[in-house]
Amino acid sequence: MSFEPMTSVAAASGFDRVIDLRAGALPDLIAGLLADARAAAREDRLVAERRVREAIELVQREGKRLLDDARPAPVTGGLAPWQVRKVDAHLAANIDAPVKVSDLAALVRLSVSHFSRAFAVSYGGGAREHIIQRRLERARQMMIETDEPLGQIAAACGFADQAHFSNRFRRAFETSPLVWRRLHQRGQVASIDAADSAFA
Template sequence: MSFEPLPPVAATGFDRVIDLGAGALPDLIAGLLADARAAARDDRLAAERRVREAVELVQREGKRLLDDARPPPITGGLAPWQIRRVDAHIAAHLDAPVKVSDLAALVRLSVSHFSRAFAVSYGGGAREHIIQRRLERARRMMVETSEPLGQIAAACGFADQAHFSNRFRRAFETSPLVWRRLHQRDQDTSIGLADAALA
């Protein structure tokens, strides 16, 4: 049986990076080990070289594949203590105006530095993040309570019901009233099914 050297193999092992996908790596290693097993009968040095090449390939390419799969570290964002403080402040003040300048002061940053760091940490601007938190609270209230939409809008920090409806429609492509009817019906159905299962 002849053993053709792999293109990137030198006498001392792999001397350059092979651009392998994760799917090609097992086949390449299996081929090296099969060659080593076959060579072990006739040429012990060739077999040892193939095993060494397989080990080097696993070590280097396996590490590279893991490094490629790992998300890059987030730099320039808020520190964990700052994120906790911002989240707590927003949650506690969703029913009132929340100013970006107040959030920046809370974590001892300038408004411009805070805005950049916030966008890195949260993936968007502070104002939109606050609106999203308000909409989440409103949806929870619409399903869990029977309060009128105007009261829910006020409790979630919207200027009025029209402002709430406008923002809700933009985010979910339906009106709050239609969304509420649909989701309250779903909740009533699931409660009825749970009650029936217990009976």
């Protein structure tokens, strides 16, 4: 494999400018430089050392650039970390009580509209649906860990009544809480995650 055109570019530029490489081309280019170095080592040690140095520089610079290009762009416009912590703590402490979006917005010192936009960026969806999801997660945990009746679990997780809880549960998991609980209690699923995959 000959890399003479690359070599001349490298020599002229001192390997100090970014070469537009696709990720797939990098291994072949490095392998070619090292093969040239091995071949040159028998005849000209300085050429061999130069090829090895070029390969090392290429790996360091282009590898870093390719990794940087692969990183996702930072999320902007979301809640600050301290705001996320406050929202999470408030929801955990008030899972059984009514939670208004306006209360959450006030908690983190934002207008309701700004909070709603920032919340969606940070959590990947709206605040109301997130609150329902948190309540359903807590209800499933209680269904596994306790023998409480479904009506009491519904109340403990902030649902208006058992019918409201059942409706939301069925919408989220495509089965009723009673069926889900019986299935779990029979030992047919080993965890909440396994139960989810059964209804996916």
